[in-house]
Amino acid sequence: MAEVRYRDATRIYPGADEPAVDRLNLDIADREFLVLVGPSGSGKSTALRMLAGLEAVDQGSIRIGDRDVTLVPPKDRDVAMVFQNYALYPHMTVAQNMGFALKQRGVSKEERARRVVEAARILELEAHLDRKPRSLSGGQRQRVAMGRAIVRHPQVFLMDEPLSNLDAKLRVQTRAELADLQARLGVTTVYVTHDQVEAMTMGHRVAVLDRGVMQQVDKPRTLYRLPANLFVASFIGSPAMNLIPSSHDGRSLAFGSGRCAVDPVVATQMARFEATDVVLGVRPQGLALGTAGTPAEVVVVEELGSETFVFVELEHLGKTIRVRVRVDAEYSVARGDRTHVTVQGPVHVFGPDGLRLQTRSEADHGGST
Amino acid sequence: MTTTHRERVLTGETVWGTLTLGLTAWFVAAVFFFPVFWMVLNGFKEEADANASPRLFFEPTLDRFREVTTQTPGLLGFSEAFLNSFWVVAVSTVLVLALAIPAAYALSVRPVRRWRDVLFFFISTKFLPIVAAILPLWIIARDLGILNSHLVLIILYTAMNLPLAVWMLRSFFSEVPRELIEAAEIDGTGLWGQITQVMLPIVTPGIAATALLCVVFAWNEFFLAVQLNPVDASTVPIWVTSNVSTRGNFLAKLSAASSLAVLPVVLAGWLAQKRMIRGLTMGAIK
Ligand SMILES: Nc1ncnc2c1ncn2[C@@H]1O[C@H](COP(=O)(O)OP(=O)(O)O)[C@@H](O)[C@H]1O
Ligand SMILES: [Mg+2]
Numbered sequence: 001m002a003e004v005r006y007r008d009a010t011r012i013y014p015g016a017d018e019p020a021v022d023r024l025n026l027d028i029a030d031r032e033f034l035v036l037v038g039p040s041g042s043g044k045s046t047a048l049r050m051l052a053g054l055e056a057v058d059q060g061s062i063r064i065g066d067r068d069v070t071l072v073p074p075k076d077r078d079v080a081m082v083f084q085n086y087a088l089y090p091h092m093t094v095a096q097n098m099g100f101a102l103k104q105r106g107v108s109k110e111e112r113a114r115r116v117v118e119a120a121r122i123l124e125l126e127a128h129l130d131r132k133p134r135s136l137s138g139g140q141r142q143r144v145a146m147g148r149a150i151v152r153h154p155q156v157f158l159m160d161e162p163l164s165n166l167d168a169k170l171r172v173q174t175r176a177e178l179a180d181l182q183a184r185l186g187v188t189t190v191y192v193t194h195d196q197v198e199a200m201t202m203g204h205r206v207a208v209l210d211r212g213v214m215q216q217v218d219k220p221r222t223l224y225r226l227p228a229n230l231f232v233a234s235f236i237g238s239p240a241m242n243l244i245p246s247s248h249d250g251r252s253l254a255f256g257s258g259r260c261a262v263d264p265v266v267a268t269q270m271a272r273f274e275a276t277d278v279v280l281g282v283r284p285q286g287l288a289l290g291t292a293g294t295p296a297e298v299v300v301v302e303e304l305g306s307e308t309f310v311f312v313e314l315e316h317l318g319k320t321i322r323v324r325v326r327v328d329a330e331y332s333v334a335r336g337d338r339t340h341v342t343v344q345g346p347v348h349v350f351g352p353d354g355l356r357l358q359t360r361s362e363a364d365h366g367g368s369t
Numbered sequence: 370m371t372t373t374h375r376e377r378v379l380t381g382e383t384v385w386g387t388l389t390l391g392l393t394a395w396f397v398a399a400v401f402f403f404p405v406f407w408m409v410l411n412g413f414k415e416e417a418d419a420n421a422s423p424r425l426f427f428e429p430t431l432d433r434f435r436e437v438t439t440q441t442p443g444l445l446g447f448s449e450a451f452l453n454s455f456w457v458v459a460v461s462t463v464l465v466l467a468l469a470i471p472a473a474y475a476l477s478v479r480p481v482r483r484w485r486d487v488l489f490f491f492i493s494t495k496f497l498p499i500v501a502a503i504l505p506l507w508i509i510a511r512d513l514g515i516l517n518s519h520l521v522l523i524i525l526y527t528a529m530n531l532p533l534a535v536w537m538l539r540s541f542f543s544e545v546p547r548e549l550i551e552a553a554e555i556d557g558t559g560l561w562g563q564i565t566q567v568m569l570p571i572v573t574p575g576i577a578a579t580a581l582l583c584v585v586f587a588w589n590e591f592f593l594a595v596q597l598n599p600v601d602a603s604t605v606p607i608w609v610t611s612n613v614s615t616r617g618n619f620l621a622k623l624s625a626a627s628s629l630a631v632l633p634v635v636l637a638g639w640l641a642q643k644r645m646i647r648g649l650t651m652g653a654i655k
Contacts, residue, residue, distance in 0.1 A: 054551050074554040081555045087548035091570040100566075101556035148556075
């Protein structure tokens with residue numbers, strides 16, 4: 001049982017100009033399921049591999065529990081890792097794969113067998129214990145990789161996109177099983193994914209990375225409601241938030257032919273910036289179609305069954321822009337329809353540095369990093 | 370597996386194309402195999418038959434094999450030569466693998482700095498024609514007192530095969546997904562365990578192929594053997610040539626001796642081939 005602490009942890013690959021992970025500060029609580037999310041190349045795997053000991057920590061430190069592991073080799077860190085490609089030992093049976101780490105530690109044969117069978121039961125692999133990985137399906141291989149980790153009762157689970165090689169349906173199913181398993185085992189888990197839906201559904205907290213820099217770490221709900229900056233706002237939430245370059249007059253923002261008011265505390269901060277240096281952020285749920293508001297034309301209709309997303313084009317500050325609006329599934333709309341858009345829901349304002357301006361209560365609660 | 374007509378249509382094969390390619394392949398194979406076949410055949414003939422204009426039908430006899438395996442006192446005997454060769458080849462091959470495996474591991478899994486240069490250095494040791502080095506080699510061997518010993522050939526065959534073995538093994542090792550080694554590291558294995566419990570079992574086919582080549586090269590090596598070990602500890606190739614006489618016909622005898630000399634290599638090839646099951650990393654990833 002252990003918490004994990006990254007302190008200014010930095011990794012610069014030999015020959016690289018930019019750090020792959022840049023001064024990462026992150027505290028992960030005991031039993032927490034923390035997800036590292038970000039686009040491809042943002043340094044998620046590197047951050048995870050630093051914790052595993054597979055990459056050097058060039059600056060800063062990493063602690064697991066009360067132990068500084070910065071200079072401890074992987075084999076002595078007491079962590080278990082699930083690789084994206086599973087990395088099963090092809091010459092060993094499922095049981096041998098799962099028991100390998102225990103064997104290395106000199107765990108007795110009986111104890112090993114007991115723990116392997118126990119893990120196999122949890123993962124429904126009992127029938128396959130004597131098979132080699134090559135005769136297993138993708139889903140079964142994935143479970144063997146999981147089994148290899150859980151038999152060890154390690155201090156920390158590390159998982160690098162463990163579901164990305166499964167087909168969509170199996171991925172969604174395994175996602176739930178994995179979250180449940182983690183909760184039952186109560187082992188601190190660091191989970192890497194590029195899929196923000198996976199991150200939001202699984203993580204107790206989610207850390208968002210971009211180009212090696214952590215942008216924000218928060219509960220999924222907070223990330224969604226109070227993104228710290230433009231990057232998080234655009235990355236979290238599906239479909240993405242509408243981010244519209246706008247202009248302000250110190251109290252409100254331009255949107256189409258109208259204006260939308262903002263929180264007074266936000267407005268005072270906004271007033272410090274050039275009139276055209278702000279970005280208006282509003283989720284599709286925060287816009288509505290109707291008979292009043294800015295005239296718009298429907299270009300694309302995406303029906304999901306439970307709800308519908310509609311792309312509309314409208315005139316905004318002399319340009320034609322495209323925004324996405326959520327409507328109820330019953331709402332009847334087709335390409336080419338003429339309609340009007342109004343801003344209803346929460347409006348976010350981003351300054352020229354990309355940071356979101358906070359209301360007083362948000363600032364007081366330290367809602368974001 | 371035979372291909373159906375529809376499969377052939379899909380892959381763009383035509384009957385004539387397939388036939389032409391097939392016949393060509395058989396022809397080329399026959400051209401390569403014929404000398405070996407003829408050699409074995411000659412071994413079963415009387416000298417007169419072997420030296421006469423080629424005839425396919427003759428009365429087979431084992432006399433030539435008996436002759437070449439009969440020990441003549443004072444001369445290099447069949448069993449002695451085979452035993453010498455066995456020791457020289459076996460020890461040098463084991464040495465080559467013992468040295469090449471760690472080297473290849475270092476070059477592929479944990480590349481040292483400038484590993485390409487290191488690799489080039491290994492192969493560059495083969496650039497020098499061995500004839501150019503034979504005199505110094507002979508003098509060194511004489512000064513060390515190891516002329517006509519197993520040791521001198523073991524050392525030289527090890528050196529001769531090492532670069533090739535490192536190159537081959539490195540490419541086999543490089544095919545093993547990195548994550549497997551990393552998984553073993555995280556599972557608590559030290560360097561030794563990573564090599565012996567994970568890497569080696571996976572690359573067994575590659576090691577078998579490499580060992581086979583080393584065995585073949587060392588078994589058939591003639592130049593060094595004849596220069597450095599003509600008197601004692603002589604190997605099979607020297608025994609084969611000892612059946613060449615300046616008087617009378619010897620073609621059948623030589624053929625019989627050569628046939629015996631290739632047997633162990635064929636056996637080694639067969640053994641190695643059984644280990645060369647392909648796709649051993651299947652199932653490791655995804
Ligand atoms: N072994 C390596 N050597 C050099 N650069 C690397 C290496 N691994 C990753 N990188 C670089 O570091 C950055 C982060 O990579 P990575 O951590 O794999 O990203 P992610 O897992 O988020 O896709 C990328 O720009 C990548 O090109
Ligand atoms: Mg990655």
